[in-house]
Amino acid sequence: MSKAAPLERVSPSPMLASTVRPSAASIDAACEPLVHIAALEKIYATKDGESIHALKDVNLDIASGEFISVVGPSGCGKTTLLKILAGILARSSGEVTMEGRRLSGPSRELGVVFQAPVLLPWRTVLQNVMVPVEVQKRDRRTFEQRARELLRMAGLAGFESKYPGELSGGMQQRVGICRALVHDPSFLLMDEPFGALDAMTREQMNEELQRIWTASRKTVLLVTHSIPEAVYLADRVVVMTPRPGRIVDVIPVDLPRPRTLAMHNTPEFGRFVARIRAHFHSVGSLDT
């Protein structure tokens, strides 16, 4: 049973806001990483007997508390990587360890946000957020309070007993994020969570996510096809290219935190974006 940590208030406290988090580059190499991925391969067999090399020789260490963005054009295997880490997809070969243990399936220490909100239409907003708590048979009373607090943070106070069908797409996605956080997982996996949102809501959600991350010190792996989003949020940006899906670059982003939306227009920010984009130019995939 994991501790039910009370949620830190997210109203940006000056203390938290001024803390510059250690970037991945500064983390001691000897320090045991939270997630260790070595020589990971994934080969899908299609119906007509062909095989697709979705992931090829993927190596990555993720430190505890680190924010990793994974960018790449569609078909580069980034969602496959996320599903393998979530324990819902088997790997073909290679090694994945989490806190030193070999990954063999889903973990209670994980929270996953999917591309679609994936809410259950017969459950209210609050009941949807409580799904992981019910599945993992955690104490309902303690976590219900936490769920209500998360919903309040996500701007969904007053919607607890509404059904998903009564919510807008952006609100549904926020419910999905609350659900991923409710059992206080130490590792958050997000698969293009804001892909379906309009640009304005998306930027707002990015700010929100940075606040939550700053306050809760979770490890996050965010899969996205938006390069600015990846740079804005990450300690390190992992760049992937397709056919076969592999990591071509890992770029530490040492922009100071907390980052503001205005930073999008600074030359430093632009340099990171340009460096990442160059990788896609070089492989000729320009759909990002």
Next chain:
Amino acid sequence: MSKVHRFRVFANVVLLPLLTFSAFVGGWEAIVRLFGISKIVLPAPSAIALAFSDGLLSGDFVWHLAVTMYEILAGFMLGALSGLLLGFIVALVPLAERILYPYIVAFQTVPKVAIAPIIVIWFGYGVSSKIVITAMIAFFPLLANTIMGLRATPHDQIEMLVSCTASRWQVFIMVRLKQALPYIFVGLDVAIVLAVIGAIVGEFVGAKAGLGYLILQKNFNFDMAGTFAILIILSAIGVGLHAIVSLLRRRVVFWMDTSGDQVMGA
């Protein structure tokens, strides 16, 4: 403003249907009288109404109605429950599907009406043969819809649950069963209407009581008004039972606002 709106609703819901119904019945009555159509061919609405009230007041209809209702409900329960049960087994146990499914399909392609005479010989002229025939007809819609429903769960919902460490059993209880409910209710709706047909067909083949038996009797006596009166009762039973199932569906499957338009296995 609101008064005008209320009147519109009243006009649409009450006045319009009442008007068209009156015009239909009035026209019918007028044609029968004007052309002097024999009551053996087509009885006038007034004659049907008379036969209806006679049948009810003499207690004649009530007994036969009770017998037929018993056959419909008992047959429906038996057929629906076994269809549901077998549907669960087939959907959840792959081996059972491989073994049973060919027989199930073969059984469905046989017209139940054609088996009815055999069933009457096996189970006698009493209510039990009608219950068996009704059950056979009500069985398949439930079976087909239960199987389809249990397979209808979107893959992403299962992935979501598995990612937070749900077991197979939890996935079944928390999503697959819920996703099957709309389909099961479509099956119930089809089955309850077919159950009425099943009971009447059973009684036509050979019976000692029931509304189907009564129709045959009235037909032999050229009592067309009486036959029409029973037809009214039968359609009222169908409409009433369908309404009950629909009401239940709206209560249970409240998150689906589409009405039961995906009819399968009928």
